[in-house]
Amino acid sequence: MNLSKFTGALMAAGLLLAAGFGATTSYAQTPDDEVKPADRKAAAKAQAPSAMDVAPQIVASTKVNCEPVNARVVGPTETDKDGAKVKATIYELACKAGPGFVVTAITPTETKEAFSCNYLVKIKDIQPDSISCALPENLPVHKWISPIVKTFVPSCEVTMIRVIGSTKEPPLIDRYEFGCAAGAGGIIDYAQLGQTAGTEYKSCLLLDGTPSACTFTTKAQLIESMKPLAAKANPNCQVTDVRFVGVTKDNNGYYYEFGCATPPGFIALANLDTSYNRIVPCASAMSLGGCKFTDAGVAAADANAYMTGVLKAAGQACTVKDYNIIGTQESTKRDYVEFTCPEQPFGLIGFVPQPGSDSQTRVYDCFLDQAARKMCTIVTPDKLMKQLDKLIKVAKPDKACDVKEVRYIGESSSTEQAVLAELACVNKRGYIVVVAPDRQTLLEAIPCTVAKAQKLDSVCEIPGNGTYSSLGD
Known part of the structure; x- marks a missing residue:
């Protein structure tokens, strides 16, 4: 959304409008003592309809979403039509909901651009003698926005408002900053007069450091307003600072x-309604640009200790020295994490619940990962193959099997955590093996020819594997 302050064209239009609305505007009046009684009677009979009488027509002409509750004639003016000056009337309207506005009407069904009362305030800052809204329903100028703000910030009693700017491309909105009697204010994006864009609320944090930055709300008020979210993520945190990091990839x-x-410190994810979603430790926040309020070394040590505790609770011995979050399973609020720890020479990887999630931890070594997602990076497939080469030489010492290729089949159906795999040897011998859960022995090593002959569920599939021709295998 490309928001800007008043563009030159809009300012020019505003100043021209303001000039037409100037306090020095005058129009001819006939003093009462010069009007004859008969003339007064005729004038009364021909009296023009009131502002409220023509308000529905004006609203229809401007296409402003407004149910008029009051209206007044500000005064006569002149405006351009087809290159010539024509007489017109300036009206102020108050609406049941939304901002009041002022508009120039050649006739009630032929109107110029409408300007909200809030824009007139901005124009008046530049041209002090320009008009202001005066209908009681339009005063104070923040009155209309108060019920809107309440839907987003129930505790806010709006005390001030200012127009920040407007979009020039759809969705066409005016951006307002509001201030509250107590606590942080915020930003409201509201459809421009005559437009239908949706209403959105934004925290001042989202726009900090931009041309739309808040001026009514202090940093201390922002910190205070964000403490409930921080408490959900970490009740022990005494918040000293807060900043907006970014939006989720799904914009939710x-x-x-x-x-x-x-x-x-930490990073917290909030839903669009500002409710708490989950915490992201600083050590896991590199994809978000990292933390700025917490030293990287402190963050890593804390995160490692936390992960060590999570794994211990799941029955896994792993003193975490480092870890990497590979991805997230949103449906269970679990991260897919790879760990480095001395107790797990063949790595450890799997699903770890995010703080606050009641999902289970499910981790396994890189042997099992090779049979599923193949996402281990710290422990390489080559290291795993070297271990299998060592184990087959122990299991079949007289078969001279130098493992050249491995096909991981899956977890053994008979022994939990045991891995079923196919080994291909350089000499074309091949085996279906079951690797023990401790990865130090082979529970079975069945030659490809035997597996095929016995029509086992798992047979060799690597091309050419098990074609060694000598008998006595």
Whole structure:
């Protein structure tokens, strides 16, 4: 959304409009003492309809979404039509909902661009003698936005409002900043007069450092407003700072970083309705640009200790020295994580629940990962193959099998955590093996020819495997 302040064209239009609305605007009046009684009677009979009488026609002409509740004639003016100056009337209208506005009407069914009362405030800052809205329903100028703000920030009593700017391309909105009597204010994007864009609320944090940055809300107020979210993520954090990090790839949530009095801090994901979703430890936040309020070393040490505890609770011995979050399973709120730890020479990888998730931890070594997702990067397939080469030489010492290729089939149906695999040897011997859960022995090593002859569920599939011709295999 390309928001800007008043463009030159809009400012020019605003100033021209303001000039037409200037306090010095005058029009001829006939003093009462010069009007004869008969003339007064005729004038009364021909009196023009009131502003409220023509308000529905004006609303229809401007296409403003407004149910008029009050209207007034501001005064006569002149405007351009077909290159010539024509007489017109300036009206102010108040609406049941939404901003009040002022518009120039040549006739009630032929109107010029409408300007909201809030825009008139901005124009008046530049041209002090320009008009302002005066209908009680339009005052104070923030009155109309108060019920809208309540739907997003129930505790806010709006005390001030300003127009930040407007979009020039769809969705056509005016951007307003509002301030509250107590606590943080925010931003409301509201459809321009005559447009139908949806209404959106944005925290001041989202626009910090941009041309739309808030001016009514202090950093201390922002921190205070974000403490409930921080408490959901980490109740022990005494928040010292907060910043907006970014939007989720699906545009359904916002990331915020929190600094804590006692490090480390963290990043919290909030849903669009500002409710808490999950925490992202700083050590796992590189894809989000990392943390700025927490030292990287402190963050890593804390995250490693946390992950060590999670794995221990799941019955896995792993003193985490490092880890990498590969991806996220949103449906279960679990991360797919690869770990480095001395107790697991063949790696450890799998699903770990995010803080606050009640899903189960499911991790396994890289042998089993090779039979499924093949996502291990710390422990390579070559290292695993070397271990299998060592084990087949122990299991079949007289077969001279130098393993050249491995096909991982899956987890053994008879022994939990045992791995079923096919080994291909350089000399064309081949085996279906079952690797023990401790990865130190082979529970079975069945030659390809035997597996085929016995029509086992798992047979050799590597091209040419098991074609060694000598008998006595």
